[in-house]
Amino acid sequence: MNELTLTLKKELKIPIDGSIISPTSLNGKTIEEIKNLELWRGNRKVKMDKVFHVKGKSEGEEDNLTVRLVGDFSKARGLGFKMKGGTLVIDGNAGLRLGEKMSGGLIKVNGNAGSWLGSEMSGGTIEVEGNAGDFVGAGYRGGRKGMKGGKIMIKGSCGAEAGAWMINGVIKVYGNSGIFPGIHMKGGTIFVKGGCEGRAGAEMKDGKIVILGYLPSILPSFDIEEVKASVKVEEEKISGPFYLFTGDINEEGVGKLYVSINSNPQLKFWEKFLESVI
Numbered sequence: 001m002n003e004l005t006l007t008l009k010k011e012l013k014i015p016i017d018g019s020i021i022s023p024t025s026l027n028g029k030t031i032e033e034i035k036n037l038e039l040w041r042g043n044r045k046v047k048m049d050k051v052f053h054v055k056g057k058s059e060g061e062e063d064n065l066t067v068r069l070v071g072d073f074s075k076a077r078g079l080g081f082k083m084k085g086g087t088l089v090i091d092g093n094a095g096l097r098l099g100e101k102m103s104g105g106l107i108k109v110n111g112n113a114g115s116w117l118g119s120e121m122s123g124g125t126i127e128v129e130g131n132a133g134d135f136v137g138a139g140y141r142g143g144r145k146g147m148k149g150g151k152i153m154i155k156g157s158c159g160a161e162a163g164a165w166m167i168n169g170v171i172k173v174y175g176n177s178g179i180f181p182g183i184h185m186k187g188g189t190i191f192v193k194g195g196c197e198g199r200a201g202a203e204m205k206d207g208k209i210v211i212l213g214y215l216p217s218i219l220p221s222f223d224i225e226e227v228k229a230s231v232k233v234e235e236e237k238i239s240g241p242f243y244l245f246t247g248d249i250n251e252e253g254v255g256k257l258y259v260s261i262n263s264n265p266q267l268k269f270w271e272k273f274l275e276s277v278i
Helices: 031-036 265-273
Strands: 002-008 038-041 044-047 052-056 065-070 087-091 106-109 125-128 151-154 170-173 189-192 208-211 223-233 236-247 255-260
Parallel strands (some): 189 208
C-alpha cells in the first residue's frame, strides 16, 4: 500500500480547484511531476508546490494508493473528481463538490464536507465523520440526474435536498436532514437516523426514504399504505414500527416513505385512513 501526503503550506484564503487531486489523477506520477502540476487558485494557475508540501510515493496499482490531504480544505472544490479507485483521506474539512462523478474507491473525510457531496457519482464510497452541506448526492441545477450508484455515509447531519434527482445508490445520514430529502428522487435509498425538517420525498417517482426521527408532516400528495414492523436498509433490518406512505401522487410516483411511529405521535391521525393497523 502506497501513500502520498499533501499538506497545505498555509491556510487557503482563496478557493482552489482540486479536481486534479485524487488517486486516479496522481497515480504513477513522481513527486517532482506532482509538484509541477498546475491547479487554479482563484483566477490564476499555480503549481502544486506553491500550495502543498508533497511527500510519499504513488507507484503501483491505483487501488493500492492512498492520497492523504492534511489541513482545512473548506475552500478546495472538486477534490476526488471522476475518481475511479484508491483511497482519498482528508484530515480536516472538505469543500464543495467532493467526489463529483466518482465511480469507485473510497473517500474519507475526518471533518465536515461542503455542498454537492458526491454529486452525480456512480460508484465508490464516501464517509464523512462530521456534517455535510446541501444537495448530497444530487444533480446540478438545471440537470435531472443525481447519483446513480455508490454509497454516502454521513455521521453528522446534512442540509437541504439530499438525494435530489437520485437514480440509485445509498445515502445514510446518522444525524438530521434538512428540508426536501429525496426531492425528484427516481430510485435508491435515503436513510435518516435523526429527524427531518420536512417535505420528504417531494415529487419523488421511485426509491425508498426511511426516517427514524421527527418529521413535522407528510405531504398531502402521499397515501398511507400500512404499518410495517421493520424496514430493510441494504442488508440491515431496522426495527420500527413505521408508517409506510407511497407517492408522490403528483408525479404518479411509487416511492416509499417509511416514518417512525414512535417518534411522530402527531401523525397518528393518518391511521384513520388505514383499513387495518398491524
